Amino acid sequence: MPPTNTTEAFSITVWENLPSKQAEQLALDVAAFEEEFADYKISLQHYSIPEKFLADVVSGRTKFDVVLASPELLGSLWLAGRIMPMSDLFPASFLDSFAAVTLPGATATDQLWGLPETAGFHLMLFYNKELVDTPPATIAELEALADELATEDRAGLVMNTYEPLWLVPWLGANGGWLVDADGQPAADTVAMEQALALYSSWFPGTAPIVSYDEALQKFMSGDAAMMISGDWTIAQLASARELDWGVAVLPDVGESPAVPLVLSSYWAVSRETNQDRALAVAALLEFLSRPERQLVWTTEFGTMPPRREALDDPVVVSDVVRRTSAAQMRAGRMLPLGVSPNLILDAMRQPLQQVIDGTMTPAGAAAQIEANLAP
Numbered sequence: 001m002p003p004t005n006t007t008e009a010f011s012i013t014v015w016e017n018l019p020s021k022q023a024e025q026l027a028l029d030v031a032a033f034e035e036e037f038a039d040y041k042i043s044l045q046h047y048s049i050p051e052k053f054l055a056d057v058v059s060g061r062t063k064f065d066v067v068l069a070s071p072e073l074l075g076s077l078w079l080a081g082r083i084m085p086m087s088d089l090f091p092a093s094f095l096d097s098f099a100a101v102t103l104p105g106a107t108a109t110d111q112l113w114g115l116p117e118t119a120g121f122h123l124m125l126f127y128n129k130e131l132v133d134t135p136p137a138t139i140a141e142l143e144a145l146a147d148e149l150a151t152e153d154r155a156g157l158v159m160n161t162y163e164p165l166w167l168v169p170w171l172g173a174n175g176g177w178l179v180d181a182d183g184q185p186a187a188d189t190v191a192m193e194q195a196l197a198l199y200s201s202w203f204p205g206t207a208p209i210v211s212y213d214e215a216l217q218k219f220m221s222g223d224a225a226m227m228i229s230g231d232w233t234i235a236q237l238a239s240a241r242e243l244d245w246g247v248a249v250l251p252d253v254g255e256s257p258a259v260p261l262v263l264s265s266y267w268a269v270s271r272e273t274n275q276d277r278a279l280a281v282a283a284l285l286e287f288l289s290r291p292e293r294q295l296v297w298t299t300e301f302g303t304m305p306p307r308r309e310a311l312d313d314p315v316v317v318s319d320v321v322r323r324t325s326a327a328q329m330r331a332g333r334m335l336p337l338g339v340s341p342n343l344i345l346d347a348m349r350q351p352l353q354q355v356i357d358g359t360m361t362p363a364g365a366a367a368q369i370e371a372n373l374a375p
Helices: 020-036 050-059 071-079 139-149 168-173 190-200 212-220 233-237 275-288 291-301 320-330 341-357 362-373
Strands: 010-016 040-046 066-069 115-120 123-128 155-158 224-230 245-248 263-269
Touching (some): 020 040, 020 291, 066 275, 139 155, 139 224, 212 233, 224 233, 263 275, 341 362
Antiparallel strands (some): 123 245
16 A cells, blocks of 8 residues: 655645535545645545536646546546556456446456445335335236235335336346447347346236336335335435335346446546555545445445445445345446446447337347447
């Protein structure tokens, strides 16, 4: 790890695009860092639009030492040759301390190009405890329970029907994924056909066709017994004071677990950072990655910590919601660096809707998604 003090002062420019409350917490973290590392000063800057930040970096209008980036921005910075590998800053033992699921999204050419800051975005199964004693462990159990609990006024199961993110877990459960072994989009597969057939079979019998907001409202009002939704929904359910809800990992398909898409945010470091400044940058990122600091964000904002030590901390494992979310995240999968999640999901959206609406077969949709992704 970097030294705790140096004889030369450095000012480090750090860019972020966090919501206001999280930006305030980062400022507190930075202030604590400056107290411990008195020779380093941090200049925090905010960017609103990742595409503009990227354009300004490429054109030379914006300089950065460190930036907090989404997978899309990280991939673009890497493709533009603007960032350095983390192996230039940290030993392998430190990089290996992060949960394995968080690393592929920043990995290319056998190098890690971003340090995970948060992880999540994974889907889970939420359920009304007054209606569901034991959450279903398999898809067969899910379908049977949803049918049993459905009434004229209540849905057994709801989810954001037409959004392809909700299709992804069943693709992984059928042995496929959004990309092949070389990281290239691979949609025209048997696994995609099977996932499309399974998912579309739920509508409108097992589950009604609804939007995200409609699904959430039905669940929060008690008009849906179960809901498949993302980890971000945990914070939204905090306002449902009258609802006694629980959360479980997604049910298996046969004996194969569901594999939701997982995304992280990443700290990336400018390739222009010289050796002396790299000591300051490494000290900052090591500080921000400390398990105790990550757990503050977990308790304040519900984010999942990427360090294994933090994931195994009592703050996570003694809380059933956090423990379940961590287990589901670890069962998920990322896309490799440079592969746009938005691009792939957009290519899936219309074919998925057509399968659900009965105007396209699963085989036809798989072929159409592949065609939509063709360069």
